Amino acid sequence: MDHSSPTIIFSIFYWLFAFCFIVGPADFKGAGLTVENLLSSWLGSEEIDFVNFHIKRTSATLIVHCLFPIGYYVGMTLVPDSGVSFGDMFSTSLELGWHVYSSISLVILLGALTVVFYWQINSWSYHPIATNLSLYKSEDNTSDSAWRVQASEVNNEFRRIDKYATSFVGWTRVIVTENWIIVTSLYGVKLTPQDKATISVLQTEEHAVSPESNAMVQYVHLRIKPTIQRTLKPYFARVISVEFKDLKESLRTRVYTLPDLSILQSTDELFLKAFREQLNQNDRYTSSDPLDQCIGCMQRDAEVKLTKNCGSTGPHECKSCNCKPMWCAECMGRWYASRQDRHRIETWLSGSATCPMCRAKFCMLDISLLDT
Numbered sequence: 001m002d003h004s005s006p007t008i009i010f011s012i013f014y015w016l017f018a019f020c021f022i023v024g025p026a027d028f029k030g031a032g033l034t035v036e037n038l039l040s041s042w043l044g045s046e047e048i049d050f051v052n053f054h055i056k057r058t059s060a061t062l063i064v065h066c067l068f069p070i071g072y073y074v075g076m077t078l079v080p081d082s083g084v085s086f087g088d089m090f091s092t093s094l095e096l097g098w099h100v101y102s103s104i105s106l107v108i109l110l111g112a113l114t115v116v117f118y119w120q121i122n123s124w125s126y127h128p129i130a131t132n133l134s135l136y137k138s139e140d141n142t143s144d145s146a147w148r149v150q151a152s153e154v155n156n157e158f159r160r161i162d163k164y165a166t167s168f169v170g171w172t173r174v175i176v177t178e179n180w181i182i183v184t185s186l187y188g189v190k191l192t193p194q195d196k197a198t199i200s201v202l203q204t205e206e207h208a209v210s211p212e213s214n215a216m217v218q219y220v221h222l223r224i225k226p227t228i229q230r231t232l233k234p235y236f237a238r239v240i241s242v243e244f245k246d247l248k249e250s251l252r253t254r255v256y257t258l259p260d261l262s263i264l265q266s267t268d269e270l271f272l273k274a275f276r277e278q279l280n281q282n283d284r285y286t287s288s289d290p291l292d293q294c295i296g297c298m299q300r301d302a303e304v305k306l307t308k309n310c311g312s313t314g315p316h317e318c319k320s321c322n323c324k325p326m327w328c329a330e331c332m333g334r335w336y337a338s339r340q341d342r343h344r345i346e347t348w349l350s351g352s353a354t355c356p357m358c359r360a361k362f363c364m365l366d367i368s369l370l371d372t
């Protein structure tokens with residue numbers, strides 16, 4: 001293999017593109033570079049025919065993604081000096097490494113094509129979405145296409161405006177219709193009637209900054225277990241915590257949650273948690289004065305002092321505040337949050353506020369917990 005630079009440049013760009021296309025960062029999705037956008041006329045409308053749309057989408061996604069390995073080989077034959085030519089794919093004159101690579105790539109592609117060919121037999125009756133739906137067909141209808149009854153029920157319910165759909169977390173989204181709970185992901189869709197599922201919260205996961213929104217976010221991990229057969233495996237989904245309440249309310253079945261799990265259901269709750277964490281990292285302030293009660297809530301002792309620690313300079317720099325400690329951490333956090341732009345959560349942690357008494361400007365780094 002000749003490692004001349006066009007080969008390397010092509011390789012880097014090709015695999016970077018493939019990675020972005022498959023993993024799909026927000027920018028790529030925004031630019032319309034997804035299977036859904038590229039094949040939209042063939043896929044039809046999700047709103048009108050939800051089940052067919054996803055049967056085609058998952059099949060197309062599998063094939064398109066399995067085209068990438070062989071696409072690299074084909075692309076390489078066009079790169080000058082790569083030493084690879086299209087006609088050599090099956091000839092023994094090809095270097096052993098490329099020979100193995102092109103063979104494996106072909107097997108992957110043929111495997112995907114075979115799987116999709118099998119799925120589409122009998123008008124897609126063997127697709128996993130169809131076999132999933134046929135679990136719930138009525139007992140007196142034993143025909144292969146009995147799943148279409150459930151499919152049209154799902155389609156009808158999805159068309160209604162009272163369905164609830166969470167935002168995408170990666171490629172996953174949870175949809176609740178009148179009778180069904182549905183999880184869509186990159187290669188598959190899981191559907192279960194709500195009264196035949198046990199839904200529980202497994203755990204929560206916090207990120208101060210999420211790659212999608214650059215904002216504070218907590219994910220709630222859901223486990224959905226179909227109950228009609230013991231052998232059916234549960235499936236999982238993540239939703240952002242501020243959508244959890246709406247999701248729970250749109251479900252007719254109960255969501256089991258461990259009592260000690262704290263789900264942060266509003267932006268303020270999320271912020272206060274991040275605020276507390278920041279305070280624990282900040283420098284402490286030593287004071288020997290007796291503590292007053294917090295003048296915000298009148299319930300806790302004053303806990304924080306505003307002192308300039310951040311090193312900002314210039315006309316907009318933070319100022320030292322000479323007020324004595326008067327606020328508990330939570331009240332200070334709520335005050336700080338109330339001074340932020342409600343629509344730009346991503347700016348909150350790096351924002352600033354003014355002291356409620358003397359109007360001195362401070363930022364998150366300037367809030368010290370008291371050491372007494």
Ligand SMILES: [Zn+2]
Pocket residue numbers: 294295296297298299300327328329330331332
């Ligand atoms: Zn307070």
Ligand SMILES: [Zn+2]
Pocket residue numbers: 306321322323355356357358359360
């Ligand atoms: Zn002050």
Ligand SMILES: [Zn+2]
Pocket residue numbers: 308309310311312318362363364365366
């Ligand atoms: Zn500051």
